[in-house]
Amino acid sequence: MPKDVDSDILCFLRKSENGLLEIGYTVRKVASSQPLVSEKISFEVFGSEYSDEDLIYIHKLEDLKKRYTCVRRTRGDGNCFYRAFGFSYFERLLQDKKELQRFTDVAKSTRDDLIKLGFPEFTIDDFHENFMEVVGKLESEFTLTELTDTFNDQGLSDYLIVYLRLIVSGFLQKEAEFYTNFIEGDRSIKEFCNQEVEPMGKESDHIHIIALTNALGVPVRVEYMDRGEGDQCNHHDFPDGSKPGVILLYRPGHYDILYT
Amino acid sequence: MNSPLSPIDFEDKRLKIKFKLEKRLQKELQALTKDPPTGVKVDAESIYRNLSEWIVDIDGAPESLYEGEKFKLMFKFGSRYPFDSPQVMFIGENIPLHPHVYSNGHICLSILTDDWSPALSVQSVCLSVVSMLSSCKEKKRPPDNSFYVKTCSKNPKKTRWWYHGK
Numbered sequence: 001m002p003k004d005v006d007s008d009i010l011c012f013l014r015k016s017e018n019g020l021l022e023i024g025y026t027v028r029k030v031a032s033s034q035p036l037v038s039e040k041i042s043f044e045v046f047g048s049e050y051s052d053e054d055l056i057y058i059h060k061l062e063d064l065k066k067r068y069t070c071v072r073r074t075r076g077d078g079n080c081f082y083r084a085f086g087f088s089y090f091e092r093l094l095q096d097k098k099e100l101q102r103f104t105d106v107a108k109s110t111r112d113d114l115i116k117l118g119f120p121e122f123t124i125d126d127f128h129e130n131f132m133e134v135v136g137k138l139e140s141e142f143t144l145t146e147l148t149d150t151f152n153d154q155g156l157s158d159y160l161i162v163y164l165r166l167i168v169s170g171f172l173q174k175e176a177e178f179y180t181n182f183i184e185g186d187r188s189i190k191e192f193c194n195q196e197v198e199p200m201g202k203e204s205d206h207i208h209i210i211a212l213t214n215a216l217g218v219p220v221r222v223e224y225m226d227r228g229e230g231d232q233c234n235h236h237d238f239p240d241g242s243k244p245g246v247i248l249l250y251r252p253g254h255y256d257i258l259y260t
Numbered sequence: 261m262n263s264p265l266s267p268i269d270f271e272d273k274r275l276k277i278k279f280k281l282e283k284r285l286q287k288e289l290q291a292l293t294k295d296p297p298t299g300v301k302v303d304a305e306s307i308y309r310n311l312s313e314w315i316v317d318i319d320g321a322p323e324s325l326y327e328g329e330k331f332k333l334m335f336k337f338g339s340r341y342p343f344d345s346p347q348v349m350f351i352g353e354n355i356p357l358h359p360h361v362y363s364n365g366h367i368c369l370s371i372l373t374d375d376w377s378p379a380l381s382v383q384s385v386c387l388s389v390v391s392m393l394s395s396c397k398e399k400k401r402p403p404d405n406s407f408y409v410k411t412c413s414k415n416p417k418k419t420r421w422w423y424h425g426k
Contacts, residue, residue, distance in 0.1 A: 199376055
């Protein structure tokens with residue numbers, strides 16, 4: 001059944017804390033004036049959106065400040081995990097040529113894996129070629145400014161996002177037997193990938209992060225800044241016990257990039 | 261970074277995006293002309309003249325409720341294709357009588373909105389539509405057809421669909 005939405009605000013019913021139904025709303029479209037990946041910003045600027053009375057967040061910000069120097073924001077368009085991961089990792093690759101060599105080989109091999117899984121060749125090639133073109137430029141051609149410009153040019157940036165999504169989907173489908181245990185409801189891995197991984201704008205959960213870090217061999221640390229108790233942010237390394245170079249900040253529904 | 265683009269840069273960017281879009285659509289058209297799925301036909305000549313709007317002929321599959329019927333699907337591609345889904349609807353005299361197809365040609369199919377992925381293609385949309393028709397057990401309109409047809413936008417992508425039971 002259809003529901004009309006010409007507006008950017010979607011209404012929905014939710015259960016409030018006292019158990020009553022109330023109307024909530026969510027803004028669907030994100031102001032496109034916000035850059036896809038921002039410049040580095042200080043914690044002072046980053047924290048200015050929180051009220052001084054918001055003690056939980058103020059304390060957790062203080063905690064982050066002890067361990068990190070600054071943040072890059074990403075646009076909250078549902079692709080932020082992939083955009084934050086991609087940018088942060090590529091930024092590292094600009095400095096680390098040995099890792100770049102390893103990654104180039106891994107990224108090249110993902111194409112055949114996807115074709116074997118039955119993805120249509122000409123759509124995969126389109127995204128694979130565009131992805132590899134950017135990876136190729138990390139060797140010597142790109143400066144940090146050019147990398148930032150590429151990630152902020154939606155026409156180029158989204159090709160990278162799609163390919164990262166396809167890598168996650170390919171990995172989950174290849175390892176379906178194991179990951180099927182983590183899918184809620186009665187969906188198959190393929191259905192899950194078709195609905196929650198491949199479409200643009202679908203948000204990422206632990207399973208997406210685990211799949212991407214495993215598929216590419218790139219460990220990630222996520223610092224969690226939520227309303228949970230305590231004055232500190234908890235973090236989790238994917239996989240456990242790794243030494244991640246990519247560090248992301250998670251606030252409910254959104255990922256940004258952290259710098260030590 | 262993030263400074264306003266000069267008119268030349270802007271034009272350059274716009275052309276690059278347009279070029280990528282056209283390249284992708286041409287590849288899709290070649291693939292579909294060379295190796296069309298059963299019951300799917302495109303008139304490549306008419307499409308090469310205007311790549312952003314395609315009409316695809318669909319035959320009702322043998323041994324389905326639509327055997328012997330012919331339908332026309334219209335595809336419209338916006339500048340954000342393939343990141344945004346194409347606009348897809350039935351047009352012409354014969355709109356299939358189906359629980360997910362409204363009498364104005366709009367189709368309630370999740371891959372056309374929520375579940376669209378840039379790795380899908382015209383070909384995969386056609387296959388899904390053919391399979392949707394083939395699996396139909398009873399020819400009828402959606403229960404809210406008359407209300408929907410009166411109130412909806414011309415563009416089916418403007419509809420927020422609830423997909424109950426696909």
